[in-house]
Amino acid sequence: MTERPHTPLLDRVAGPADLKGMSDRDLTQLAHELRAETIHAVSGTGGHLGSGLGVVELTVALHAVFDTPRDRLIWDVSHQCYPHKILTGRRDRMHTLRQKDGLSGFTKRAESPYDPFGAAHSSTSISAALGFAMGRELGAPEVGDAIAVIGDGALSGGMAYEALNHAGHLKKRLIVILNDNEMSIAPPVGAMSSYLSRLYAGAPFQDFTTAAKTAVGFLPPPLQEGARRAKEMIKGMTVGGTLFEELGFSYVGPIDGHDMESLLQVLRTVKVRATGPILIHAVTQKGKGYAEHRADRGHATAKFDVATGEQKKAPSNAPSYTKVFAQSLIQEAAEDDRIVAVTAAMPDGTGLNLFAERFPARCFDVGIAEQHGVTFCAGMAAAGLKPFAAIYSTFLQRGYDQVVHDVALQNLPVRFAIDRAGLVGADGATHAGSFDIAYLSNLPNFTIMAAADEAELRHMVATAAAHDSGPIAFRFPRGEGVGCEMPERGEPLEIGRGRIVQEGERVAILSFGARLREVEAACEKLAARGIKPTVADARFAKPLDRELILSLAQGHEALITIEEGAVGGFGSHVAQLLASEGVFDSGLRFRSMVLPDRFIDQAGPSQMYESAGLQAEDIEGMVLRVLDVEVLERRA
Ligand SMILES: Cc1ncc(C[n+]2csc(CCOP(=O)(O)OP(=O)(O)O)c2C)c(N)n1
């Protein structure tokens, strides 16, 4: 980590109360110091750098003008919250950011009273802020103002409009700050993004309409109405946030989100004068002061050298699952022009940026709009295309009703490429892909697969491309594969068929997904005790391979299932099958190893799986217990 920046003003800040006595000039200087501190801190931990750098002035101004934590400040996604955390008493813990037992990379209620609402999934801030505002209106004495800071990317999320619509209807005082940096993770997509650009493209008109507003005031009253309508028409035609005003908000902006003086002036005025919902449109630069010129604006970074900007990434010895997915899909799409692909604002994260380079007309970024993305795919499937929805497990939760109602119920052949399945590491509990097996395997018509390694993933992409008789999903973990031999091209798998990995005796371990490597590591340890389990890779959670499961159950004393998912998934369906076939009556010992029924905070992925009890030593222990070996050893 480079040497600490010189921050004399920031050193005097224990919390936002210390901003109250500062002059505007000091607050401007404080912002410079806060930006340097943010860069310094993230250089030592890695994390989301660009979005925080874009809101440094906004963070200082908000905490200077409003009375946090009584005034509730809610950050959308909250990946931009690092300056906020530094100002709210957590500067000395920033070196623990996104690490085991450290600070979360997002706002978190349990972490600080200055984090009134947790986030990480996008587009939730206005709804939450409106909830606080209504709490205040209904007499919650300790709630002051409710302030949501939402990015232009997050504003492409449907629930943001649901909240804007409701706020405009309720007409209660609510402050929404649109942090518009013309970036999502990638350049933003959508009509809203171009509308916002017009707002400040026409900014000179903003001055004009201000002048017009003043001029109207000098007209004799009978003419004022006509002049006012003329002003509205001009504003409506060009700038002026008409969309927001039509939704019942007062609109202020666009203002320069890095100009401390205008920020302070606008916020102080709004604080005194706002009576209903108001939207302040602040234009900022993502990555300001360090990464604003980078293509990704420094959205996410590993640890880095501040002087050179060089990231310190761990060397990789295997391709990432994401890259294998993208390359495999490109192979399939080259042979079948019905294949199209959809991402919800995560082109690079899902690897679809590679697909788009090859097939630009067949790749769609719908913005942060998973609900729309799923049903958009359903429509394309109904039209005879072969859509692949590439959506992280955790973000697919946002489109669940669309999965049930528009895809499963109509039995439409949408392919779901579910990346970041299982525990994901530094992003912590909000991003864990824990539930997709459970939330998909209970749906009729679905076929569910999980890749044990990158070779299996390639076969599963080919399987999904060939599978046209209904919805099919395949899941794979975040990060690198195991470095196994890769087939040139994927071969479609027989639907509902698993595979034996090693023959053994007494106990069978049936793995679904990428825990297989840990199972094999456990078997190496068990071999030293003369125990050789049978190991099988289920490949499918739906339809189950009945024949394989029943033969394993009938041919062993014990059967153990393992998966990178919560209860209610693969193991539950195996138990259901065994119970319905009366297999338990013959005394089979059955154990199902799943993620525990609790949220697991951020740590390294293997640390998280250790906490979850799904590592090789846990599997070894399970085998020993189920065979009573430990008990016998203790008695011996
Ligand atoms: C529901 C959901 N989908 C996708 C994401 C991934 N994601 C995190 S930040 C981000 C872009 C946010 O853009 P914006 O709101 O403009 O914030 P900025 O990074 O520009 O500050 C996306 C797509 C998410 N957090 N939540």
Ligand SMILES: CC(=O)[C@@H](O)[C@H](O)COP(=O)(O)O
């Ligand atoms: C803030 C956010 O939600 C995304 O940036 C997410 O952190 C990306 O996750 P990956 O790093 O796994 O692509």
Ligand SMILES: [Mg+2]
């Ligand atoms: Mg943005």
